[in-house]
Every structure is written in structure tokens, then in C-alpha cells.
Amino acid sequence: METSAVTRLRYEELLFDIACVCNCCCMCLCACMCLESSVCRRGGGGGVHMGSSWRWQLSWAMRVAMRWCRLCCPHRGWRGGRNSGKVLQLWGYSKLLLKSLYYNSLCNSDTLLDCAFEPIYWIVDNLTRWFGVVFVCLVILLTTSVVVIVYLFVLPTILSTYPVHWFIWHLCCGHWLLVMVVFHYYKAATTSPGHPPKEKIHLPSVSICKKCITPKPPRTHHCSICDICVLKMDHHCPWLNNCVGHFNHRYFFSFCLYMTLGCIYCSISSRDLFLEAYGAIESYYQTPPPAYTFRETTAHKSIIFLWVLTSSVAVALGGLTLWHAILISRGETSVERHINRKETKRLKEKGKVFRNPYHHGKMNNWRLVLGVETKSHWFTRVLLPSNHLPRGDGIMWDYRQKRPHGHLTFAV
Numbered sequence: 001m002e003t004s005a006v007t008r009l010r011y012e013e014l015l016f017d018i019a020c021v022c023n024c025c026c027m028c029l030c031a032c033m034c035l036e037s038s039v040c041r042r043g044g045g046g047g048v049h050m051g052s053s054w055r056w057q058l059s060w061a062m063r064v065a066m067r068w069c070r071l072c073c074p075h076r077g078w079r080g081g082r083n084s085g086k087v088l089q090l091w092g093y094s095k096l097l098l099k100s101l102y103y104n105s106l107c108n109s110d111t112l113l114d115c116a117f118e119p120i121y122w123i124v125d126n127l128t129r130w131f132g133v134v135f136v137c138l139v140i141l142l143t144t145s146v147v148v149i150v151y152l153f154v155l156p157t158i159l160s161t162y163p164v165h166w167f168i169w170h171l172c173c174g175h176w177l178l179v180m181v182v183f184h185y186y187k188a189a190t191t192s193p194g195h196p197p198k199e200k201i202h203l204p205s206v207s208i209c210k211k212c213i214t215p216k217p218p219r220t221h222h223c224s225i226c227d228i229c230v231l232k233m234d235h236h237c238p239w240l241n242n243c244v245g246h247f248n249h250r251y252f253f254s255f256c257l258y259m260t261l262g263c264i265y266c267s268i269s270s271r272d273l274f275l276e277a278y279g280a281i282e283s284y285y286q287t288p289p290p291a292y293t294f295r296e297t298t299a300h301k302s303i304i305f306l307w308v309l310t311s312s313v314a315v316a317l318g319g320l321t322l323w324h325a326i327l328i329s330r331g332e333t334s335v336e337r338h339i340n341r342k343e344t345k346r347l348k349e350k351g352k353v354f355r356n357p358y359h360h361g362k363m364n365n366w367r368l369v370l371g372v373e374t375k376s377h378w379f380t381r382v383l384l385p386s387n388h389l390p391r392g393d394g395i396m397w398d399y400r401q402k403r404p405h406g407h408l409t410f411a412v
């Protein structure tokens with residue numbers, strides 16, 4: 001292996017020498033031509049018969065090239081003194097530059113594969129970024145369609161069927177959920193998740209980001225779609241077209257929670273209407289078909305769309321919300337879940353127990369994420385729209401934890 005590496009290096013050095021000699025010759029020829037033309041101009045055309053002939057130019061170029069070669073090889077009798085030292089320095093410097101371009105002790109097959117797949121990563125990242133815009137439009141469109149159907153068909157039916165106090169309850173509950181969903185979605189999509197400052201040098205960093213070339217504070221990870229480091233990164237959400245990090249984690253979770261509750265509410269409220277509409281649609285195929293008006297057939301189809309959509313979203317988003325609730329209870333982000341799982345396995349093999357340094361107890365973890373400091377905050381900051389900032393700056397983290405026993409291991 002070593003012999004082949006040495007042979008390759010020698011071969012590359014030889015190629016480099018040949019390329020340099022060729023370049024030098026070309027440079028010399030150019031210099032000759034320039035000098036010659038300047039001499040001709042100074043001579044005013046009088047004694048230029050020799051200088052203007054192509055043979056003279058060629059011979060002069062050869063002489064300059066030979067002199068250059070002697071400069072590069074002083075051991076062959078050249079005593080250039082200061083000039084030769086400079087040329088040697090230049091020569092060594094150019095060789096070093098060339099080698100630094102491709103020679104790297106960290107260069108391995110993974111790096112080469114990364115380089116080879118870089119265009120594919122680029123395409124995927126850019127497509128995801130654009131899909132994010134489409135997904136955001138889809139969320140807005142579907143939510144608006146559900147709200148319009150509820151206003152047009154569900155609420156009038158509730159008003160005509162149920163007593164007034166039930167109608168008022170539906171009105172209040174539905175609008176509270178709608179306000180919470182819209183507020184948290186807007187804030188989650190538009191709030192920056194937080195990035196490590198580039199101008200600060202003395203950061204409590206655990207590593208250096210290879211892409212941003214900046215220190216990474218604890219819990220910070222690089223998002224390849226946003227192409228930036230994100231503080232306490234959870235994941236990149238295409239439905240928000242934004243990263244979920246330190247400053248918008250609460251908005252993201254609240255949006256998931258209230259959207260799930262809203263979907264469950266719509267699904268339960270429109271269940272009777274859905275069964276009625278389903279029966280009516282089945283009767284369309286009877287002979288003779290029942291005489292429904294255009295408004296009635298539109299109402300049937302809209303309610304079926306509403307129920308199917310809200311039920312499916314309630315199940316899918318409910319699962320996601322539950323998963324994030326478990327993560328918050330454990331004091332982990334989605335990224336840390338993978339890291340901590342690996343670390344637990346690794347330490348278990350060594351007979352040690354892994355402890356998450358960011359786990360401060362279930363209730364404290366929830367307080368930290370939701371920004372709850374007093375009892376009244378559960379009402380004002382969780383059940384009502386609030387744009388308060390989370391505790392901490394996302395750079396400095398509190399590692400202090402009360403552990404009665406066991407090893408304490410930090411994983412950052």
C-alpha cells in the first residue's frame with residue numbers, strides 16, 4: 001500500500017514538473033515576444049532586422065527557457081545567489097499549494113462518496129425547500145376549506161337542531177380552536193428557530209460545523225435544507241417550511257396539539273351529518289333518484305370530505321403529537337433521540353448507565369418547553385395565544401440535575 005502511494009506521489013510530482021516546465025516555456029515565449037516588440041518600438045524600425053526575424057525570436061526564447069531551467073536546477077552549475085533562492089522558494093511554494101489541494105489525511109472513501117453524491121444531495125435539499133412552499137399552501141387551503149364547510153353547513157344545522165346553549169358552546173369551542181391553530185401555525189412558520197451567532201468567538205461549543213465552519217453550541221445541529229446551524233434543532237418541518245428549534249418548538253407543538261384537537265372536534269361534531277350525507281349519497285343511485293337540490297348535494301359531498309379529512313388528520317397528527325409529547329417528557333429532541341439511543345447502547349456494553357443531561361423531570365421539562373413559570377401561566381401562556389420567549393438563549397444550557405444515584409454521563 002505504502003509503495004503504491006509513493007509511486008503515485010512520484011508520478012504526480014513528475015506530471016507536475018512537466019506541467020511547470022511547459023508553463024515556463026510558454027511564459028518565456030510570451031515574455032520574449034513582449035520584450036522583442038518593445039525593443040522594436042524603441043528602435044524606431046532602424047536596427048530591427050535581426051529582432052524582427054522569427055529565427056532570432058526562437059533562439060532568444062530557447063535561451064531564456066534554458067536560463068529558466070538553470071534557475072530551477074542550481075546544482076547543475078548555476079550560481080544565481082539571491083535570485084535562485086527566490087525561485088526555489090517559489091517552486092517549493094507552488095508544489096506545496098498543489099499538494100494541499102488534493103492531499104489530505106482525512107480524505108477517505110466516505111469523503112469521496114460525499115463529494116460524488118453532493119449534486120444529488122443538492123437536488124433533494126432544493127426540492128424539499130420548494131415542496132415546503134407547496135405543503136404550506138396545502139395546509140392553508142385545506143384548513144380554509146374545512147372552516148368554510150363548517151360555517152356553511154355544520155353550524156346552521158347545529159343552530160336548527162340543538163338548543164341555544166349547545167350552539168353557543170360549539171361557537172366558542174370551535175372559534176377558540178381555530179384561533180389557536182392559526183396563531184400557532186403562523187408563529188411556527190415565521191419565527192426563526194435560532195442560529196448560533198457567527199461573530200461570538202467564545203461560545204460554549206462542543207464541535208465545529210463542517211458546513212458553516214462555526215462552533216456548534218450544545219444541542220445545535222446543521223440543517224442541510226436551510227443550510228444553517230439551528231439551536232436545539234428538533235427537525236426540519238416541510239409543513240411549516242421551517243426548522244423546528246429553540247425559539248419555535250413551543251409554537252410547533254402547540255400547533256400540532258390544537259390542530260389534532262380541532263380535527264377531533266370537527267370529526268365528532270359532524271359525525272351524525274356524515275352518516276346522513278353518506279346515506280343520501282348512496283340513495284343517488286336509486287331509481288328514480290331522490291330529488292335533491294344543488295345546495296343539498298353540495299352539502300352532502302362537502303360534509304363527507306370534511307369528515308374524512310379531519311378524521312385522517314386527527315389520527316396521523318395525533319400520533320405525531322403523542323410522539324413529540326413523549327420526547328418533551330424525556331427532555332429530548334428528535335435528533336437527540338437517535339443520539340441518546342446509540343449512546344445508551346454504547347455505555348450499556350461498558351456496564352454504564354446513560355443519563356440525559358437535559359432531563360429535569362417530566363413536569364420541569366414541560367415547564368421549560370412551554371415557558372410556564374407560575375400557575376397562572378398554564379392559562380395565559382398555554383390555553384391562550386402568547387408570544388413569550390422560551391427560557392434561555394439556546395446556547396447556554398443548565399446541566400444541573402438532581403440524581404439520587406447512578407453514573408452521570410453527558411451526551412452533547
Ligand SMILES: [Zn+2]
Pocket residue numbers: 209210211212213221222223227228229
Ligand atoms: Zn452548520
Ligand SMILES: [Zn+2]
Pocket residue numbers: 223224225226227235236237242243
Ligand atoms: Zn431546516
